[in-house]
Amino acid sequence: MRLSFKIPILLGAVASLSACQYDVLAPSGWVAAEQRDLLVISTLLMLIVIIPVIFMAIWFPLRYRADRPDQSDYAPNWSHSTRLEYVLWGVPIIIVAILGVYTYIYTHRLDPYRPLEATEIGTEIGEPLEVEVVSLDWKWLFIYPELGVASVNELAVPAGRPLNLRLTSSTVMTTFSVPALGGMIYTMAGMETKLHLIADEEGTFFGQAAHYNGPGFAEMHFDTEAMSDADFDQWVEKARASDDALTRDAYLELEKPTMDADVQYYSAVDDGLFDRIRGLCVEQGKVCMDQMMMQDEQGGGGLAGIGDKHKYQYDDQRAVDGFGNLIGTPSEPAAPAHDTHDDSDKLSMNTHEGEAQHGN
Known part of the structure; x- marks a missing residue:
């Protein structure tokens, strides 16, 4: 009876997990792939300790239980084994040393402030695209300074071209994250952080605020649209066809808290707007x-x-x-x-x- 009751629960759990997207383990960008490799390497190294420990936690109580038939191996005066000491100390030291080497290598290779290089990626990449990112309450603003356009809750990028992201926040601290492309970094008011990413293939990738920042947090997400160069050019033209311009006054209106904001495009952006947002001096009369x-x-x-x-x-x-x-x-x-x-x-x-x- 108990088994028949548990089967529907297990089937329901499996069905609910079947729609999950494991972007961390199935990345679509070089940075995310490198982070996945480090995660797998670290997990396998730690399993060298975890699996024997789990095995011994089960085997020792069974092997040396008080009611076992044969107790001839009972050795109350045993206190030391050099061979066992070598194993107990040597294996963890080796694992920690290997983890340290890999952590050092990947920490420098995946430094979020370090631009991506074709020699490391191993393939030919295009010219970097500059994007300025602002976390608002509760939406994301993406400014393309070289193209003179901007968008809300939609990050359009050409596949195969590195992204140089400058990030800040209009209010509280939050975290920018696109799991399929890798990287996660804080955005903070009055400060600027940087992140470098690349999409290896075309597709739509989920992005979100990964740090709780208020009542609209759950709906503070966006789509990252990785597309071909031709499609990206069309997207830029679509943005330029918008009737809205991102002036300082328009930004102050956009900055007001809203939840579940729709995608919006701006055909023009005031010069230096991102620097004023970072300096909290978009409003006339404010000192940066x-x-x-x-x-x-x-x-x-x-x-x-x-x-x-x-x-x-x-x-x-x-x-x-x-x-x-x-x-x-x-x-x-x-x-x-x-x-x-x-x-x-x-x-x-x-x-x-x-x-x-x-x-x-």
Whole structure:
């Protein structure tokens, strides 16, 4: 009776798992394939210890149980075996050493800040495509600075071309992840991270926010469309045919929290918008984060700067409650668009970019 009850449960479990996509073990990009190989190698090495331990955990209690018929092997004064010590210490040391070597190799090979090279991939690859990624509440914005277009919740890429991703967040920290292509990296407000990927084949690959970031987290996902060069050119033309342009005002409207946002295209993007998003200074009158840090380094504004504190406040406009509704006290009126900080912002952003490139 118990067996007949369990069979439907087991069949239901198998049926529910049959629709799962194991992208980590069946990757579609060079980075993901390398990560898969490291995972398999590490698992096999650890099984060298795990399998004998499981075997001994079952065999020893059965072999030396108190009610066994033959107890002639009972040795109460036994205390040492050099051969056994060699096995117990030698095998783990060898495994840890091998794991250390592989970890060192793959850590440098798969450094997310390191551009992909054709010599490592082993095949001829096209010119890298620059994409700027912004995590919003709760959607993804993809800006193509070289093409002058942008999209929401759809990342279109040409297969066989490396992707150079610059990532930031408009609000809380979250994680960018496309399991089929490999790599996972945080996006953080006021900061920039980098990731390099490539799609080896055409297809649609699931992307998501892999770090809980609020009530809209479950619906914060997107499709990565890997396509041929010709299809990608058509996609770009489709984006350029959009009636919407991603100006600073349009971005501030897009930045407002929404859940389960539809795919959207922008035919044009304001110059330097990503740097302003990273600096939290898209709104007119706001001081960019790098400019603020420069001022702090020089001693700050003192008492005379109290009247300008609204230029340095960022979080009150982005705080949300448990349902995703904006809360907090609105900012004071911002300075006019011709405020002199705009020029200094551009200078500081250029300086910041130069230092980052020098550091890389």
